[in-house]
Amino acid sequence: MSSLTARVIKLSVLRALALYTALIAMAWCALFPILWALSGSLKNQAEITEPVLIPPHPQWANYAEVFQLMPFWRMFLNTVLYAGCVTAGQVFFCSLAGYAFARLRFRGRDVLFLAYLATLMVPLTVTVIPQFILMRTFGWTDTPWSMIVPGLFGSAFGTYLMRQFFRTLPKELEEAAILDGCSPWQVYWRVLLPHTRPAVMVLAVLTWMTVWNDFLWPLLMIQRNSISPLTLGLVHLQGQYASKWPVLMAASMLILLPLVIIYAVAQRAFIRGIALSGFGGR
Amino acid sequence: MATVGFEQASRRYHGADRPALDRLDLTIGDGEFLVLVGPSGCGKSTSLRMLAGLETVDDGVIRIGARDVTGADPKDRDVAMVFQNFALYPHMTVAQNMGFALKVARVRKADIRDRVLDAARLLHLEACLDRRPKDLSGGERQRVAMGRAIVRRPQVFLMDEPLSNLDAKLRVQTRTQIASLQRQLGTTTVYVTHDQVEAMTMGDRVAVLRDGVLQQCAAPRELYRDPINVFVAGFMGSPAMNLFTLPILNQSVSLGDWMIPIPREIADTAPDVVVGIRPEHLEVDGLGAEIEVEVVEDLGSDAFIYGRLVAGAANTTTADKPIVARVDWRSAPNRGTRVHLRPSPGHIYFFANHPTGIRLR
Amino acid sequence: MTVTERAPAPTSDRSVLARRQAAAGRTFVAPNLFAVAVFMVFPLGFSLYMAFQKWDLFTPAKFVGWANFHQLLTGDPLFAIALRNTVVLTVGTTVPTVVISLIVAAVLNRKLKGIGVFRTILFLPLAVSSVVMAMVWRFVFDTSNGLFNIMLGWIGIGPVPWLVDPKWAMFSVCLVSIWKSVPFATAILLAAMQGIPDDLYEAAKMDGAGEVRRFFAITVPLIRSALSFVVVISIINSFQAFDQVYVLTGAHGGPATSTYVFGIMLIQNAFDFTDIGYASALAWVMFAILLVITFLQLRFSRRNSLEQ
Numbered sequence: 001m002s003s004l005t006a007r008v009i010k011l012s013v014l015r016a017l018a019l020y021t022a023l024i025a026m027a028w029c030a031l032f033p034i035l036w037a038l039s040g041s042l043k044n045q046a047e048i049t050e051p052v053l054i055p056p057h058p059q060w061a062n063y064a065e066v067f068q069l070m071p072f073w074r075m076f077l078n079t080v081l082y083a084g085c086v087t088a089g090q091v092f093f094c095s096l097a098g099y100a101f102a103r104l105r106f107r108g109r110d111v112l113f114l115a116y117l118a119t120l121m122v123p124l125t126v127t128v129i130p131q132f133i134l135m136r137t138f139g140w141t142d143t144p145w146s147m148i149v150p151g152l153f154g155s156a157f158g159t160y161l162m163r164q165f166f167r168t169l170p171k172e173l174e175e176a177a178i179l180d181g182c183s184p185w186q187v188y189w190r191v192l193l194p195h196t197r198p199a200v201m202v203l204a205v206l207t208w209m210t211v212w213n214d215f216l217w218p219l220l221m222i223q224r225n226s227i228s229p230l231t232l233g234l235v236h237l238q239g240q241y242a243s244k245w246p247v248l249m250a251a252s253m254l255i256l257l258p259l260v261i262i263y264a265v266a267q268r269a270f271i272r273g274i275a276l277s278g279f280g281g282r
Numbered sequence: 283m284a285t286v287g288f289e290q291a292s293r294r295y296h297g298a299d300r301p302a303l304d305r306l307d308l309t310i311g312d313g314e315f316l317v318l319v320g321p322s323g324c325g326k327s328t329s330l331r332m333l334a335g336l337e338t339v340d341d342g343v344i345r346i347g348a349r350d351v352t353g354a355d356p357k358d359r360d361v362a363m364v365f366q367n368f369a370l371y372p373h374m375t376v377a378q379n380m381g382f383a384l385k386v387a388r389v390r391k392a393d394i395r396d397r398v399l400d401a402a403r404l405l406h407l408e409a410c411l412d413r414r415p416k417d418l419s420g421g422e423r424q425r426v427a428m429g430r431a432i433v434r435r436p437q438v439f440l441m442d443e444p445l446s447n448l449d450a451k452l453r454v455q456t457r458t459q460i461a462s463l464q465r466q467l468g469t470t471t472v473y474v475t476h477d478q479v480e481a482m483t484m485g486d487r488v489a490v491l492r493d494g495v496l497q498q499c500a501a502p503r504e505l506y507r508d509p510i511n512v513f514v515a516g517f518m519g520s521p522a523m524n525l526f527t528l529p530i531l532n533q534s535v536s537l538g539d540w541m542i543p544i545p546r547e548i549a550d551t552a553p554d555v556v557v558g559i560r561p562e563h564l565e566v567d568g569l570g571a572e573i574e575v576e577v578v579e580d581l582g583s584d585a586f587i588y589g590r591l592v593a594g595a596a597n598t599t600t601a602d603k604p605i606v607a608r609v610d611w612r613s614a615p616n617r618g619t620r621v622h623l624r625p626s627p628g629h630i631y632f633f634a635n636h637p638t639g640i641r642l643r
Numbered sequence: 644m645t646v647t648e649r650a651p652a653p654t655s656d657r658s659v660l661a662r663r664q665a666a667a668g669r670t671f672v673a674p675n676l677f678a679v680a681v682f683m684v685f686p687l688g689f690s691l692y693m694a695f696q697k698w699d700l701f702t703p704a705k706f707v708g709w710a711n712f713h714q715l716l717t718g719d720p721l722f723a724i725a726l727r728n729t730v731v732l733t734v735g736t737t738v739p740t741v742v743i744s745l746i747v748a749a750v751l752n753r754k755l756k757g758i759g760v761f762r763t764i765l766f767l768p769l770a771v772s773s774v775v776m777a778m779v780w781r782f783v784f785d786t787s788n789g790l791f792n793i794m795l796g797w798i799g800i801g802p803v804p805w806l807v808d809p810k811w812a813m814f815s816v817c818l819v820s821i822w823k824s825v826p827f828a829t830a831i832l833l834a835a836m837q838g839i840p841d842d843l844y845e846a847a848k849m850d851g852a853g854e855v856r857r858f859f860a861i862t863v864p865l866i867r868s869a870l871s872f873v874v875v876i877s878i879i880n881s882f883q884a885f886d887q888v889y890v891l892t893g894a895h896g897g898p899a900t901s902t903y904v905f906g907i908m909l910i911q912n913a914f915d916f917t918d919i920g921y922a923s924a925l926a927w928v929m930f931a932i933l934l935v936i937t938f939l940q941l942r943f944s945r946r947n948s949l950e951q
Binding site: 016019020026030032033037096105106119124125130133156159184209213219245255256260263271 | 660661663664665666667668669671672674675676677678679681682683684685686687689690693700747750751753755758761762763764765766767768769770771772773774775776778779780781782783785788790822826830879882883885886889890905906909910913914919922923926927929930933934937
């Protein structure tokens, strides 16, 4: 090999090195707050100020203390309940409506869909107050209903997602089913739904994350600890024990953990969802 | 304008069991139009890309002119490439597409404009200069891709299957345009295609590749008449040469019940042999191997008949493949009839029945 | 997106099949439509209606015409403060986000070994809720215990009152917002970059363009629409920021109103002062500003990119 080639190889090694350095630096920026919080959660009060990443004597007791200072399991179950109900409802009703918009002809369908799209543009701040008043009128303030019902029947965004997806499925699938005598419901339930897994996954993951991380709405609606979701619990904890950093960090880690697991498992669906939507976490 | 040389050039992909390109030795003369041809996976595109600098060279040397460019960046090689999918910049106009390389090289604006106009005139693109690729037809896009290469006045043109995305009629038209353009400009050109008709009609010389190995590099005529092995013989020419693997008995082989004598040097060396006869060298005659005509292809100016041997001697391995013969369209036999095909003496090729398939003389 | 579409089966509108499908269509859409109508459309109209009333949730509402808007735009010094802070937050988040995410996406858009691991790590903040994130950053920013001040202490710089000093508080909030929005923007830009065919880059290489040149001449122009999407979304989100501001600097807009943004002002007026009408008017003013910005942005980007 000529010296020219040798020089080229050296350059490409340098390039690779520079790229990896950049990547590591970026990864550090993305991770350090979380890592720092993790390490803080394992220190005791005095060690907090020490800039060691791995504490010498991990204080797992901090995590135990979280459960003493706040009704963690209760709140965890609450959050799971809210997220689960809304996700299930979203997936079902949005896919149903998405199918209808994509494949069933009825009068006013397209105008209606345009109206749906228009609502996507409305910012949260405009609707949050009237939604609050609605909940109050129904008598649902400080009840689980306020957390479940508004999202239960789906949303414009979810329907948009599902409709776009249904349009990509081949028409032959349902034409064959219709010829076999299936009713529209059967076509939807038996024939098409099994093929919508990717879109459903995306919608489910996005919805779950959104509900799990929701803060403003629970803040407005819920007073009692017994039905609070985790986000609310964390902020209340901070309000009461503002200086107990180790415990606060431990609580943060505990809330973070389920989502990180879901993220690790469903990462591809999640990223695809982000790329498809405009509605990733705020 | 320069010569191009591949010296033992090799490329191996990670995890592949054989090299994509295995020790290619090839010299291309100044101003020559060389075609690299072969089936997919044969290494022709790889060689082109190695020449362009888009693919690393694992072993061997690549020269342009006398310069060793093996490790050099594409921009230091003074070569221009026409891509299969044209690779036109969608957000730039035709003029900007063609002038991009010159802009990068900091050529004066006035000079860029002149050179772009010259190339546009050469390719009849003057009307398209302000349009964007999405507004052009396939043929126009292809010409823009060529214009982009021409404007740079490089030492070598590289073309990677530039006609494969055009429809059949356009392909024939453009083929002649490219060939005459190259003659006009006199630039050394390396042209990759999988279509042996393009190879035959366009190249000064044609290099046939298979599985990363160069089979034969010669003028089209020589490749056709004097193939070096059974692969080249079967690859060049359409319809393909008839090939029969036949056992040798008494210094001859039997095609059906027609005997073909084998030269002694060949008969002494092996128990069987591959016999090759081109369709145009089979005459419909009273004597010869008898076939039953299954398909007649009447192409207007020519006709081909496909049939199978009637006298199915159990030791021929041709029972599954039909025999092709060219006939005069005026006297083409009908389907179902039986005719005798007589091979023209002196136009029978013999190849070893061996993986190399080398031609036996 | 086509607005009209052939139904899967032929036949005239009167046929049994078509009628059955239409009926099913209406039934399937109904629950979803109900939710959208009740929780989206109705609130939209209702909040507009409320903007012209004076209401404190307990006594009956009183119609006051444009008084809320008038007070908001001319008589309320807090509005000007909130407007300024929100603009600062929006610009201070959007611009760095776009620049940083362009770079990150460009680095991630390669076939390096192990790039998948880096992508996973870099997109991790997307899974973190604003609340948790803000809590964690609060810890980092803490004046006495926070990581930043500890590290500054090493190089001899005194502790910076990140969240306590009015001059620093907004900066800190911006930092956290950027940290949160970069992964999202990167995901979008990366997806767009991956849609650019490889041979365009090869052609550019042949044309003599170096890495940086290729990035600005090919990559950036071809992801124009994704870029403008990212800008619009970032603006909309920053404009309505609430969660991280609340957790980082409290419900009243931080040290001496330095982080008093529209989101905080809205919630404060609606639920602390229970001045529903005023808050609704504010919401609609925000909506109007957002619409204008979005419209301008789309116009600007359409004029610049004739080809996509």
